[in-house]
Amino acid sequence: MAIPKDARIDLSLEDIPKKWYNMAADIPDLKPMIHPATKEPVKEEDFKAIFCDTIVKQELSKERFIDIPEEVRTALVNLNRPSPLQRAYRLEKYLKTPAKIYFKREDLSPLGSHKGNTALAQAYYNANSGIHTLTTETGAGQWGTALAMVSNLFDIKTTVFMVKGSFIAKPLRKTIINTYGATVYASPSEYTDFGRKVLKEHPETSGSLGIAISEACEMAAKDEHTCYALGSVMNHVMLHQTVIGEEALKQFEIGEIEPDYMIACVGGGSNFAGFTFPFLREKKNGKFKDAEVITVEPKAAPTLTKGEFKYDFGDTAGMTPLMMMYSLGSEYIPPSIHAGGLRYHGMSPLVSAVFDHHDISATSYDQTDTFQAGITFARTEGIIPAPESCHALKCAIDKALECKAKNEEKTIVFNLSGHGLLDLYGYEQALDGTLPHSGQ
Amino acid sequence: MAIPKDARIDLSLEDIPKKWYNMAADIPDLKPMIHPATKEPVKEEDFKAIFCDTIVKQELSKERFIDIPEEVRTALVNLNRPSPLQRAYRLEKYLKTPAKIYFKREDLSPLGSHKGNTALAQAYYNANSGIHTLTTETGAGQWGTALAMVSNLFDIKTTVFMVKGSFIAKPLRKTIINTYGATVYASPSEYTDFGRKVLKEHPETSGSLGIAISEACEMAAKDEHTCYALGSVMNHVMLHQTVIGEEALKQFEIGEIEPDYMIACVGGGSNFAGFTFPFLREKKNGKFKDAEVITVEPKAAPTLTKGEFKYDFGDTAGMTPLMMMYSLGSEYIPPSIHAGGLRYHGMSPLVSAVFDHHDISATSYDQTDTFQAGITFARTEGIIPAPESCHALKCAIDKALECKAKNEEKTIVFNLSGHGLLDLYGYEQALDGTLPHSGQ
Secondary structure, rough: OOOOOOOOEEEOHHHHHOOEHHHHOOOOOOOOOOOOOOEEEEEEEHHHHHOHHHHHHHHOOOOOOEEOOOOHHHHHHHOOOOEEEEEEEHHHHOOEEEEEEEEEEEHHHHEEEEOOHHHHHHHHHEEEEOOOEEEEEEEEOOHHHHHHHHHHOOOOOEEEEEEEHHOOOOOOHHHHHHHHOOOEEOOOOOOOHHHHHHHHHOOOOOOOOOHHHHHHHHHHOOOEEEHHHHHOHHHHHHHHHHHHHHHHOOOOOHHOOOEEEEEEOOOOOOHHHHHHHHHHHHEEEHOOOOOOEEEEEEEOOHHHHOOOEEEEOOOOOOOOOEEEEEOOOEEEEEEEEOOHOOOOOOOOOHHHHHOOOOOEEEEEEHHHHHHHHHHHHHHHHOOOHHHHHHHHHHHHHHHHHHHHOOOOOOOOEEEOOOEEEHHHHHHHHHHHOOOOOOOO | OOOOOOOEEOOOOHHHOEEEEOOOOOOOOOOEOOOOOOOOOHHHHOOOOHHHOOHHHHOOOOOOOEEEHHHHHHHHHHOOOOOOOOEEHHHHHHHHHOEEEEEEEHHHHHOEEHHHHHHHHHHHHHHOOOOOOEEEEEOOOOOHHHHHHHHOOOOOOEEEEEEEHHHOOOOHHHHHHOOOOOOOEEEEEOEEEEEHHHHHHHHOOOOOHHHHHHHHHHHHHOOOOOEEOOOOOOHHHHHHHHHHHHHHHHHHHOOOOOOHHHHHHHHOOOOHHHHHHHHHHHHHOOOOOHHHHHHHEEEOOOOHHOEEEEEEEOOOOOOOOOEEEEEEOOOOOOOOOHHHOOOOOOOOOHHHHHOOOOOEEEEOOHHHHHHHHHHHHHHHHOOOHHHHHHHHHHHHHHHHHHHHOOOOOOOOEEEEEEEEOOHHHEEEEEHHHOOOOOOO
């Protein structure tokens, strides 16, 4: 038994993509963001209080392809790009399915997730614009960790406002951010007007993502050499993540792989967009005609499966521009689940538009089922997936079982957006039977 | 600025080594293990109470090369072999050194360390011999995790006796072992005669590696379908780890790399042996003539730098065969340090013999210095190293600074044996200034 050729499809350093794909170019009726005060589309100037020029340009761009600077490509090596595409032979055997299952390995980044792909681009452009500090918020901690790490690659500082509840409950994340040399404050903090105001009114609050966003934006707006960075939802973030999908296309070519299903989890939408937008472009160009592209969300935040397509705020406090997106309502606070990265009331306007056009489908799962899928994956493939990634995996397993029932040899590809080594408590609960159900 | 060709040297699946290198073939005067009762060299039969036939043969083999079964090569893909050889350009720049620094990435295994390389071979041979369960001990948890994971790849069960102190202090490791489906008991346990005896005499004990070994061996000896597996020290373990060094040789060839220094940390000796034994073979054959091969140990367990070359027990309780090795005395209990994998009183007989022949040199560091090196690495290369690996890294940095002082463009290669995401507490202490010094 020789090693099967498609056990893992690796790419060379040369294959690190040279261009990002901008989905906005292919959605002519994409609705602009609206300024809540003027009710006019948000203009470049409006964004410039908190973002550097290039990021603003990319956010509003309609160019189909945008060059990836060589400095960014070189730094992507430090995130272990290109990432392998691996075949889950042992999972297939365990499921006794005739289907082929492949997964893209974003877990191999030293950050443990795909978040670095955009963090790195944002750090580069900001550093190049003379910005000395980036501010951001983090809930579960993945995004704050990513920005803290990549800032070092471009000699820029990072200040992270971490939701106080997580700050206390997830000390490991704080240690990682500090190890990377970034500053992390429990939010609400004493370092912003808004933080002080909240603390005065609610001294015992455990904070929220909305409050942390407000603090990060306030700090960015007040200093001309400080900008804000965010890890999902906006167009430029989706753009930077498309390195995942461009690599996958090349791997499909090498492995002669014709996906019938492309599957990724969705919170704000960035790993899904990165993984599938280049594929959707090729699908529109006539390739992969019969493939189905599937988003998987938690039942706790069923934005696409139960939300409404409308203009809504990106945050709870109502401080962001209005975005045309699927939303459960900006006041909706998802129940607590381990997949913190999927706990979001809205959805990236680009992913929302693609869904509205019926180019992709949506499904949702209870976290108890997704963790069982994660345990199965650990015991077959040896990797413990992030709670978020378990959602995509669970859907891939269900499709594989459908193939078994129908005896169809289909090809299933999912994005393993991260590993779960920093989120083991959910596994502990799943193993001892105390994991709560989630959702509505 | 294009991506430098040696930023990362990847190998293909085909390059997974086809043979292990057995250093014992090249040490004619290697001293055998001695049975403590008979004072005779340990024979095949003596080992067979706790090891399967092939493992015993490999332990005593003098063959220079041993074929790696195709099933094992295929399973090595699940450990992300071949592992990349990466250049630390950003660390070099930070240090302002003319030296080139490369590191081999054992951290990319889903287990986070090199330990799986031998776990996998042991699980394969035992499963093939009709063994249904492997028993082992674990202290810090890396080895127990590795065996738990790879057992699944060959449908064999694993029972881990985890030192009670770690069992309580490191619940994450326990969760990982359980997620992989293995059984883990706090040692001393109620499941063995020896465990019950210890519990009766010392009900409040937090256990020790010696006690855990005794429990694992007792369980293996009592059931003919149960065998014992261990993660370092013995010859067959060193053998299985040589995939690291064989890959590195190929990477040196591709990258036209001529190492002046080869550096790895040592506890029992397995990551060092795996990384350097094939290199030492080639050195003996006339290549890499001027290269220095360096072991790095903690000041808390300075086996090679301060120990004595003598026959000694492998465990504290004096139950193993006597081994000719550098030892601090089998009764020596190293002070508590974060690099749990380096807290061992002895040294692999093969590594000891090579050191006795002056083919390698030895150095030691205090843990406060090694964690500072780890923080520097995280902030330059983006990877948080395991506390053990920080020792090799610290030595590599010191050599690079020597090169700077002397303006020498030497080539330094070290083995990054694992990542530190499950050992963050040491980093927290290093960052807030509370990390204790260690050692003598």
